[in-house]
Amino acid sequence: MxxxxxxxxxxxxxxxxxxxxxxxxxxxxxxxxxxxxxxxxxxxxxxxxxxxxxxxxxxxxxxxxxxxxxxxxxxxxxxxxxxxxxxxxxxxxxxxxxxxxxxxxxxxxxxxxxxxxxxxxxxxxxxxxxxxxxxxxxxxxxxxxxxxxxxxxxxxxxxxxxxxxxxxxxxxxxxxxxxxxxxxxxxxxxxxxxxxxxxxxxxWLPLFHDMGMVGFLTVPMTVGMELVKVTPVEFLTGPLLWADLISRHGGTITAAPNFAYALLGRRLSNVDDEGTYDLSSLRIALNGAEPIDEAAVAAFVKQGTRFKMDPNCVFPAYGMAETTLAVSFAPLGTGLTLDQIDADLLESDNRAVPDPDGTRAFAILGEPLPGLEARIVGEDGAVRGEREVGEIQLRGEAVTPGYLTVNGPVATQDADGWLSSGDIGYLVDGQIVICGRQKDVIILAGRNIYPTDIERAASVVEGVRAGNAVAVRLDAGSRRERFAVVVESRSAGDADEEKRIKREVGSRVFEAVNARPSAVLVLAPGTLPKTPSGKLRRAAAGQQLAGGLAEEES
CATH class of the missing domain: 3.40.50.12780 (ANL, N-terminal domain)
Incomplete structure (x- = not known):
């Protein structure tokens, strides 16, 4: 057995x-x-x-x-x-x-x-x-x-x-x-x-997603640990239920993607009575969305501490279904640790050089779990060194032997057992740092621009729904590769507001990455395609919105 x-x-x-x-x-x-x-x-x-x-x-x-x-x-x-x-x-x-x-x-x-x-x-x-x-x-x-x-x-x-x-x-x-x-x-x-x-x-994570099924059903059921489980609908109907359950049940461990922590932080900010919830029992608030949005985490921590939450309960992690669930955990009780680096050297030389005054920062996600190992590989297939950026490869007992596809089974490991993750990142003292997905990197005049930087800049514009901005690659792989920004706003349809949002998004993005989007689209809430766990699907957004982008540029 x-x-x-x-x-x-x-x-x-x-x-x-x-x-x-x-x-x-x-x-x-x-x-x-x-x-x-x-x-x-x-x-x-x-x-x-x-x-x-x-x-x-x-x-x-x-x-x-x-x-x-x-x-x-x-x-x-x-x-x-x-x-x-x-x-x-x-x-x-x-x-x-x-x-x-x-x-x-x-x-x-x-x-x-x-x-x-x-x-x-x-x-x-x-x-x-x-x-x-x-x-x-x-x-x-x-x-x-x-x-x-x-x-x-x-x-x-x-x-x-x-x-x-x-x-x-x-x-x-x-x-x-x-x-x-x-x-x-x-x-x-x-x-x-x-x-x-x-x-x-x-x-409240969905059970059709690996974090919900493996992390928050299979693990407690297998080791025999107490679990309080509700559905995503119950959470989205009333996000404060999450804080209420932690308070009433003395919850010690929870998890969610970026958007949920940002949403809970906003809802907690409207609660005046700081005795309404008691989050002091929480020792792990896992965030496995890569790259982790430090602004969302900061907003959550600011509000959570009003209700006795330990800010160091924030628990950055890296995971993927291909490794069953988890790849690495940050050290317990250390909260969110950011690696501040030189943005120009990252974009031009694929090196993560420390810079306390740098404009780019990524979460440090800890060492690989027992039974797993990680390495960074360049486009030439050579293994990269400390703070050199490339694709993350993984090997170990938790790595899947393969996929099932409509065209039959497909192996995931090379002859030496390494899995190519599709994630771009680097190592710092053996700890993993994620920059973004390889397929999403935008290449402009030899610079590697990560879409999360564009999306975070767009998200701070008034009227843009938090977590609902996506950078879309245009003419990918060609000499004239460009990008567009698509945002959701409740002001969609208001000509004057749309014009303001587009102007401000363009300015904010230029300040962040020194490049202007070729187009900015403002769409109604619920339009952007997302994964079942709430993450934006950039490739699907590009395909779905190709017609709208063409109209915008004409």
Missing amino acids: SRFVDLMLESARGERGEAKGITTGEPKAPVRHTWGQVHERAARMAGALVSGGLARHGAVAVLAAEPVSIAPAVQAVWLAGGSITMLHQPTPRTDLAEWAADTVRVLAMIDSKLVLLGSPFEPVAPVLEEHGVAYRLLADLEDGEPLAEPVDVDEDAPALLQLTSGSTADPKAVRITHGNLYSNLTAMAEKAELDVATDIMVS
Whole structure:
């Protein structure tokens, strides 16, 4: 049996299984189940899956949103020897015909013959039937005869087929094995100094995203640690719920991308009574969005300290699905540490030279976790030295052996086991620093300009929605490569306001990177394409907005 399943069973069947558990349904109808109770439900569901014909190593897709149902369902699949894929979820604005076609492609790619359907997605059952997709309702599985012992699988067996954040029309899944999971979750537990007796995780992250599924469901369920789990909808409906849950439950560990910390900081700024929340229990507020937005972190810290939060609980990290989840954690209790560098030398020479007065700063993200190693490689394939910028490559037990694609499996590692991350960065005393994504770097007259610098400059303009500015490459790779800036604003449609925003964005961007955008577009809220975790999709934005940019420049 795999070490991952062994550890999960040890937690569920022992003292931790009786004492620790998961609270769901906040804030309207909170209910708590111990991990032992979750395991009992999972055993029944696993029995139903096996008796229903699920084969060893079989791929099972899940379409559900409620953590109370998802937790036993994913454990059931692992007990039955299968792998889990969390499907992209349709929204009220989704074209169900397109969604169904994309979902059928995903199911064929992962060779899944079964979808487990749960709340609130039962109404899409007829759509699945129309496309010949077999499904079972999660509620029906609980009538199964409990599986006495898990189906035996080895360390190389697939455990999680994690869909990437790219286009659903051209899907790709990261193949995460039982060995990958065990290596990464035990390394994270060690570096974060998890204490199963006292730590309490609080999360609203979606379970179809790797941080939500692995970091804030699989980890606490496997090690037997207390978890409070709500849905993204509940958070977005009332962001202060996040602070309320940390206060009431004594949450010690949480995580979110940049935009969520910025949003919570803004909402806390409107709370006058500093006794409303108590964030003193929080010891880890993980931020895994790379590059980390220091302005968003600073705003969150400023407001959080009003409610007794330790500013050093900010926990910068680097992660990606290809390493199961985490690559590196900053040292505990040190907060956000910035590396101030010479911007000109970064852009012209690909060197990160320290400069206390420099205009460019990046977060230091810590050393690779146990079992992982990192190196920096230049365009010529040569390994770069300290503070020399290049592509980050990773190697170790948590690194996926490959992708599943519509054209078949694709290996991720070279002959020596190295994974090319696609991220540009450098090392400082063995710690990783991220500059940006390789595919997003804008090259102007031999200078490497990182889109995050452009986007942060645009975001400070009054009227631009925080976290909703994107730099789009134009004529990429050509001698006349340019860029445009697209922002969201509630003033979209107001001719005078749009003109002001465009002028100020152009000025702010020029001040930041010494280059002017060839066009600035102002769009209505909700227009920019984003990943399921809320990150901007620059390439998709460029494709989607090509027509609008052409009109703007004509």
